[in-house]
Amino acid sequence: MRNYSISYVTVGVFVTAMIVALIVTLTLIAGRTGPRDEYRVLFDNVTDLKYGTVVRYEGFPIGTVDKIVPVYENGKYRFGVMISVQKDWKFPADSKAGIRASSFLAAKTIDIGGGKSADLIAVGGDIPGTGAGDMFALMSGLAGRVGALLDTGVVPLIEQLKTSIKQLTETANSQIGGVGGDVRGLVANASAHLDTISASVTELTAGMQTNVDQLHKILSDGNVKAIDQILANLDRASLNADKTLAELNALSIEVNGVAQSIQAMVNRNAKNVDKSTADLEYILRAVSQNIDAITNNLEGTTRNMNEFSRLIRQNPGLLLGGGSPAADKGLTPVPGGQ
Template identity: 25%
Template sequence: METRSNHVLVGAVAIALFIAAFLFILWIARVDTSDRQKYDIFFRSVSGLARGSAVNYSGVPVGTVQEIRLMPETPNFVRVRIEIDEGVPILQGTVATIASVGFTGVSIVELEGAIKGAPAIDEPGPYGAPVIPTKPGALGQLLDSAPQLLERISTLTARLNEVLSPQNQDSIAGILKNTNTITAAVASRDGDIAEAVTEIRATIAETRKTAAALAVLADSTSKLVDAEGKPLVADLRKTLQHADTALSELEATSRAARTGAEAFNAHTLPEVNLLVGDLREMSRSLGAIAAKLDEDPAGALVGGRKLPEYKPDGDRNR
C-alpha cells in the first residue's frame, strides 16, 4: 500500500515538474499567438531568411517569421507569413524589406514608412491575412542590377584592352618620355622661372599702385568738376542765351535789309539806269562840241553854224 502511494506521489511530482518546465519554456519563448497579428509579405527572393527570423520595425524587434512558402501559381514570388506583437502600428504606407545582419548572411524583415494618421492595413489578402507591400532593399537592388553591372564591367574591360594595345602602349611610352624631357627642361630653367615669377609679382605691385593713383585722380577730377564745372556750365548757358538773342536780332536785321534791297531793285535801280543813259548822251554831245571846236574854233564861237540843241531824255518825252 505504501509502495503504491510512493509511486503515485513520484508520478504526480514528475508531471508537475513537466508542466512547470513546459510553461517556463512557453514563457521564455513568449509564445502567445492570441495577442499577435498575422501579415503576409510577397518577396521575389528571400536569401538568408528562415523561420524564426526577426521582424524589426524601424530597428525595434516586433515579431518573427512564422512561415515561408513558394507559390506554385506565381513562382516568381515567395510568400512570407509574419507575426507581429499587438499594438504595433501597421498603417498605410508601411513597406517591408529584407535586410542583412552584418556579414553572417542572416537576414531579417525590416518594416518602415508608416504615415501618421493613416488607416491600418487590415484588409484580408488572398491567404486570409493582410498584405504588407514590399520595397527592394539595398541587397535586392544590388542583385537586380548585377547583370547590368557585369555587362558594363565587361564593356569597360574590352575598351581598356583596346586602349592598352601594343601600338597605344608605344604611344603612351613616347608621351611619358616627352613628358620627362619637358620636366627636365623646366627643372633646368628653375632660376629663370623664379626670376620671371619675381618680375610678375613686381609688375602686379606696380599695377596696384597705378590703380590706386588712378582712383585718387578720378576722385580729384570728380571734385574739380563739382567745384568749377557747375559755374562754367552756368556761364556757358548764359552765353548761349545771349548768342540766341543776337541771332534773333541778326535775323530781324536780315529781313529788314532784304525788304530794303527789294525796294531798291524795284524803284531806285530803274532811275539810276535812266540817269546813266542821260549821262552817256551828254557825254556824246560834249564830244561833238569838242570836235567842232577843233575843226572851226572861230565859226563855233561867232555862230557860223548853229549847234544842235541838246535836250535831255526827259524833255524829249514831253
C-alpha cells in the first residue's frame, strides 16, 4: 500500500524551501539586507524615480529608494527622496546627488558624487540634489525656448531690419547727387596733391634704402664672424665658470673637513685646555698676591745696579783690583796765601 502522506510532506517541504529561497533572493536583489542608514535627497524633478530605485556612490551600488515625499517650500514643490544605504557609509559634506542613466535604455538611478570636504553629512541629514540628466526633457525645454526666441526676438528683428533697409535706400537715393559732387571734389583735391605725395613716397623709399644699406653693413661677414667669436668666447667662459664652480664646491668640502677636524681636535683637548686655563689662573693669582714684594725687590735691585754703575764709572780699576778707592783729600791750603 502506498504512503501518500510522505509524498505530501516532501512536496510541502520543497515548496516551503523554494518560497524561502525566493524571499531571500528578492531581498538580496533589492539590497535590503543588513543594517541601513537613512538620508534625504531633495530634487526639483523626480521623473522615473520610484520605490526600489538603485542608489550609487561614484557608480558603486550602496542602497535603494524607500519613498518620495513632496515638500512645499518658498512657493514651490520640491521632492524629498528618502534613501537607505549601507550602514556607516561616509558622505563628505560637499557631496552632490543627481538622477542619471548609465545608458540610453537603462533605468534611472540616483548617483551621488563624492566631495573633497573633511566634514561628513550626519546620518539622517540632507544630501543636496542637482538637476536630472533627462535628455528628452532637456531637448523639449530647449525646443520651447528656441520657439519663444523666434516668436519674441527673431521675427520682430527681421521686420525692423526690413524697415531700416527701406529707409536707408530712400536716404541713399536722395543724397546720391551730393555724394557724387563730393567724390569729384575729393578726386580733384587728390590730383592736386599727387606730386607732393609722390615726392614723400620717394623720400620715404630712399630713407628705407639707407636703413637697409646700414643693416647690410651691420650684418657684414666680418661682424657676423666677430659675433660668432664672441659667442664662442661666452661658451668657453661658461665652461670655465662651471669648472671654477666645481673647484669651489670641492674647496668648500675640504674646508668643511678641516673645520670638522679642528672641532674634533678642540673636543679631544677640551680637558687639557681647561686644565691649562686653571693653571694660568693660579699663576696670575700668585703673581697678583706677591706683586708688591716683587716690585720692591726690583726697585732695590735697580738702585744697587745704579750704584754699581756709578762706582765703575768713577774707578774702573775696581773690576781688576777690587777694594774701595782712597778718599779724595783735596788741595792743601798754602799758608798766607790769598
